[in-house]
Amino acid sequence: MAPSRSKGTCIVYFLRLQAGMPNIGASVDLEQRLDDHISGQACRKTTLVPPVALLRFEGYSTLPEARQREAQLKRWSRPPKEALICGEFDRLRKLSRSP
Numbered sequence: 001m002a003p004s005r006s007k008g009t010c011i012v013y014f015l016r017l018q019a020g021m022p023n024i025g026a027s028v029d030l031e032q033r034l035d036d037h038i039s040g041q042a043c044r045k046t047t048l049v050p051p052v053a054l055l056r057f058e059g060y061s062t063l064p065e066a067r068q069r070e071a072q073l074k075r076w077s078r079p080p081k082e083a084l085i086c087g088e089f090d091r092l093r094k095l096s097r098s099p
Helices: 030-039 044-048 063-075 078-086 089-096
Strands: 007-017 022-029 051-060
Touching: 007 030, 007 044, 007 063, 007 078, 022 030, 022 063, 022 078, 030 051, 051 063, 051 078, 078 089
Parallel strands: none
Antiparallel strands: 007 022, 007 051
């Protein structure tokens, strides 16, 4: 489930949980973090609703940049998150426009 190049790289990741909802996180060791999620050691949410797939990940130069992006993404509603996950950037732009 984890890319092999993840250790030491600052990553923001999207997981699909068993209930169908996305979960967003950040880490400097994606492989270890995914193992923690799968084993129920990472957070309460994935302990109760386990992850079933890694959907997307983005690399950043520093952990503060990754944490900032994680916080930004967590504020988004579900439709823009799904558009980003699917790579539907035109749809994402439409969803992000102010009326």
